Amino acid sequence: MSGAALRIDTNSPVPPYEQIRAQLAALISTGRLAEGERLPTVRQLAADLGLATGTVARSYRELEAASLIRTRRGAGTRVAPLPAGTHRPGRAELAALAQRFAAEARALGANDAEVEAAIREALRG
Known part of the structure; x- marks a missing residue:
C-alpha cells in the first residue's frame, strides 16, 4: 500500500x-x-x-x-480479518443508495452531468 x-x-x-x-x-x-x-x-x-x-x-x-x-x-x-457479520452491499442496495444520492443532488439543483461528476470524484477520492 x-x-x-x-x-x-x-x-x-x-x-x-x-x-x-x-x-x-x-x-x-x-x-x-x-x-x-x-x-x-x-x-x-x-x-x-x-x-x-x-x-x-x-x-x-x-x-x-x-x-x-x-x-x-x-x-x-x-x-485485520473483517469482523464477523460484515455486510457487503448487493446490487439492489447500491442502486437504492445511488438513487437516493441522485434524488438529493437534483433537489439541490444539480443536473445529471454534475451528479455523475460528483460520483466519479468520490470514487477517485
Missing part, C-alpha cells in the same frame, strides 16, 4: 485524520486492501501525505478500535 493511494483534501471541512480513516476503511471493507496486507508505518504515511505523525496515528487508532487493522511490535500494522 502506498500513500499515493490516499488523498487528503486540505480544503475539506473533514479533518485529515478522518479522511485517512474513511479512505482506509473503505479500501479494507471493499477488499482493495486484503487481509494481512501491511500498511505503511505512521511516520512513513505521514511523510507521504505531508501530515503530522499524530494525525496518521489517530487514524490508525480509530481503525484499530474498529477492528479493521492490527498493530503488533515487530510485525507492523496489517489489515
Whole structure:
C-alpha cells in the first residue's frame, strides 16, 4: 500500500485524520486492501501525505478500535480479518443508495452531468 493511494483534501471541512480513516476503511471493507496486507508505518504515511505523525496515528487508532487493522511490535500494522457479520452491499442496495444520492443532488439543483461528476470524484477520492 502506498500513500499515493490516499488523498487528503486540505480544503475539506473533514479533518485529515478522518479522511485517512474513511479512505482506509473503505479500501479494507471493499477488499482493495486484503487481509494481512501491511500498511505503511505512521511516520512513513505521514511523510507521504505531508501530515503530522499524530494525525496518521489517530487514524490508525480509530481503525484499530474498529477492528479493521492490527498493530503488533515487530510485525507492523496489517489489515485485520473483517469482523464477523460484515455486510457487503448487493446490487439492489447500491442502486437504492445511488438513487437516493441522485434524488438529493437534483433537489439541490444539480443536473445529471454534475451528479455523475460528483460520483466519479468520490470514487477517485
